[in-house]
Amino acid sequence: AVVSTQSGHYGRGKKVVVGVPIWAATAAVEYAVVFGLYDDIQKNIGGHGKDISQVDSVFYQSLARVAWGLALTIQILACQCGLGGFINSILSWKGWLVFARLTYAVYLLHLGLMSVLYVQMRHTFFLNPDFEFAIYYLGVLGMSYLSAICLYTCVEQPLASVEAMTYRKQK
Numbered sequence: 001a002v003v004s005t006q007s008g009h010y011g012r013g014k015k016v017v018v019g020v021p022i023w024a025a026t027a028a029v030e031y032a033v034v035f036g037l038y039d040d041i042q043k044n045i046g047g048h049g050k051d052i053s054q055v056d057s058v059f060y061q062s063l064a065r066v067a068w069g070l071a072l073t074i075q076i077l078a079c080q081c082g083l084g085g086f087i088n089s090i091l092s093w094k095g096w097l098v099f100a101r102l103t104y105a106v107y108l109l110h111l112g113l114m115s116v117l118y119v120q121m122r123h124t125f126f127l128n129p130d131f132e133f134a135i136y137y138l139g140v141l142g143m144s145y146l147s148a149i150c151l152y153t154c155v156e157q158p159l160a161s162v163e164a165m166t167y168r169k170q171k
Helices: 009-035 038-044 055-078 086-091 098-119 131-170
Strands: none
Touching: 009 055, 055 086, 098 131
16 A cells, blocks of 8 residues: 655554554464464364364465465565554664674574584483473574674675775776
């Protein structure tokens, strides 16, 4: 939806009228994707949930990822059109730049770190919902980011500086 960029209360009110339903609808879709199989999961782990039908399962499995991606796309476009509100200010925070620069290095390094940690364990690692899994996760996350900082400062940043000097001289 195209929103008027008029100044004054009328223009702001129009943005709120358009923005709130968009955010409510996309949040509802994301909520449905995340918690859509809650009853089925509770049933499978011995809880009091109920089985879902095969039709519901096929419907969920075929549309959940598309719906999630579409909802995120609409939210991104809403932020770009000025309908993001406080969420846009959170997502535009300059502090995210540090994590953005490290994300690819963390992606490259985390699997190797997890493999090394898993091989060195003295007991079988089960994915039980208890404290051990949380400690393992936080440890891998911390080591991945520390390793990414080392990789960024020792490899990526110096190479980016050399590349910048090279292209500056050519112009």
